[in-house]
Amino acid sequence: MAWLKPRTAAWADLLDVPRPVLEVVLPSRDYRQVKVKPDHAEQFDALPAAAKAVRVMDFDRAGRAAYEAANEAMLSSVDEMVAVWDGQPGTGSGGTAEVVAEARARGLKVTVIWPDGVARD
Secondary structure, eight states, rough: OEOOOOOOOGGGGGGGSSSOOOOEEESSSHHHEEEEEEGGHHHHHHHHHOOOOOEOOOSSOOOOHHHHHHHHHTTTOOOOOEEOOOOOSHHHHHHHHHHHHHHHHHTTTEEOOOOOOOOOO
């Protein structure tokens, strides 16, 4: 099972889900530095710390190509996906909407969750 991260800290709550095999795929070497807001850093850091494996794509900078590569790496190595997603359409390739659609097209079991009271940043 793999986990997707939206642009909110709500995904950190997933650590309490029983029996997950958490594998973190980061799209770029600078992802944490440039994409994680300081008030979300502690929650973000909990994911790699709890993960069975952490993979960082071979991109120096976060961007669409890095996100697409991370999505493909994840989809090619899982049987099931849990996506923390608000269900809104994507703004381009590499986003959560696109990877959920691709996972479904590949026949993967996809569970979409969005915690009550959470809003996108």
